[in-house]
Amino acid sequence: MPPKNALEQLGGFVAGHAPEPRAVAKARSHVADTIGAWIAAAGTFEGRALVAYRQPGAPLIDQVATRCAIVRLSEIDDIHLGAMITPGAIVVPAALTVAASLPKVEAQEVAAALVAGYEAMIRLGFAIDGPSVLYRGIWPSYFAAPLGAAAVAARLMRLDEKQMAHALALALIMAAPGVGHHAAATTARWLAIGEAAGRAALAAQAAFTCDLNLADGEFLKNIYGITASAALLGRGWGEPALAQVSFKPWCAARQTMAATQSLKELLAEGLAASSITAIEAAVLPPHRRMIDHGVTAGDRFSRLTSLPYQMAVAALMPDAACDLAAPAGPISPDLAAFMARIMARITVRADDALLAAGYPNIWAARVAVTAGSRRHERMVTHLPGDPARPFSETELLSKFSRVTRHLLADDQAGAMFERARAALDQPAALLHEIERICARQAGRPRSPP
Secondary structure, eight states: OOOOOHHHHHHHHHHHOOOOHHHHHHHHHHHHHHHHHHHHHTTSHHHHHHHHHSOTTOOHHHHHHHHHHHHHHTSOSOBBTTTTBOOHHHHHHHHHHHHHHSSOOOHHHHHHHHHHHHHHHHHHHHHTTHHHHGGGTOOHHHHHHHHHHHHHHHHHTTOOHHHHHHHHHHHHTTOOOOOSOTTSSSSHHHHHHHHHHHHHHHHTTSOOOOOTTTTTSSHHHHHHOOOOOHHHHHHOOSSOGGGGOBOOSSSSOGGGHHHHHHHHHHHHTTOOGGGEEEEEEEEOHHHHHHHSSOOOTTOHHHHHHOHHHHHHHHHHOGGGGGOOSOOSSOOOHHHHHHHHHHHTTEEEEEOGGGGGGTTTTOOOEEEEEEETTEEEEEEESSOTTSTTSOOOHHHHHHHHHHHTTTTSOHHHHHHHHHHHHTTTTOHHHHHHHHHHHHHHHHTSOOOOO
16 A cells, blocks of 8 residues: 555544543633634624624535634734644634534534644644745735634544545645735735635535645645645644644734833833833844834734834733724824834844744744833743743633723623633534624624724
8 A cells, every 4th residue: 555645644633633631621722712812803893894794694614714714813813833823713713613513513522623623734834834935925824724624624524534635635725825915904814714714614524536645746836836845744743733832912913022022021120111212123034024114094904013013002001912903093192102202213123143042933032122321131032822931721811801801891701711611512602602792793883994
């Protein structure tokens, strides 16, 4: 018998993997975190538009599509740095939606589907060298979304290894590199990732066959210019993918966070924001161009990716770091004044030495702050929420409460967090509650950001 190719190996893993209790507990934490992002995102302009877009009684594909899109737009979902993949936004909504549509699914099976989805997406991100291809315009999470959704759905539908491999191959040909102008004031970028995930989930149960050598042959190279590692896709790299996924501590592009965390730690030690006269941020060379800019009124993406803006928020309005929606008008006068003062004196430079800190698995940054005659320095390699600085259950609940505070009262947030932690046991009931919250938001008047 010839050796199995990458998709057959991955199909075998997805079909047969039984996660250990520790992995199931980890999955429950990521489900709860993702549901917090889901609820919070439903209160944004784009989230309300996506909820309104889906018609009552929509088919499974539309349910998966809009739910994945809503979570992903939150920009506070989890992330695997080394693969440049945001898996929870795809895997969790797909798993809960498909599980709720089936007559009887045990919690252990939902957990196994979740773990398989995380593994599939992250393996593909590693295989295509996600941190490198991103800066060519290929968004790894978009590219991997169909594979993750197909793995989840196929596992829940109990496909065998061969059927599983074909479902994964079919998902791979649905991969899309991106959606063009990512910062446009439209939901198209979110809807695109959701539609790809939804279609793959539905296709997983069909008896279609596909080219199982897609990952081993020249397909990805010829179509996308990607030389993929079939070995990484098929066999992984020796560590459980889910154990290496980071929680985001606040809402921003992850590329801005190490430098912002450096400033936050200096402020926490007594540095007064009013005394700051200059900031020098040394960042990873691949990140500098993306994060070294100001903000545009009404453009949420420019705020998420602007390091000066994120530093200003950390210094003056730290509670606003978990607000998902961009205000319709200009930023507050205090933020604008701080940015105007600092932007003229801030230097964001690429530092090759930071690559040696463990990139792409570690995204380090170093900040030097001048305040009067004193100079304060801090280097951050791991954020709160990273595997090396893990969130406690209390910190995870605190984040959940902060991101949902405009939609849920404190006591409601705590109760919802506990229900989210138990989502593997009763996915249909939990989905009903989330949909009730989303529908309440969708009924609010909408205006462009």
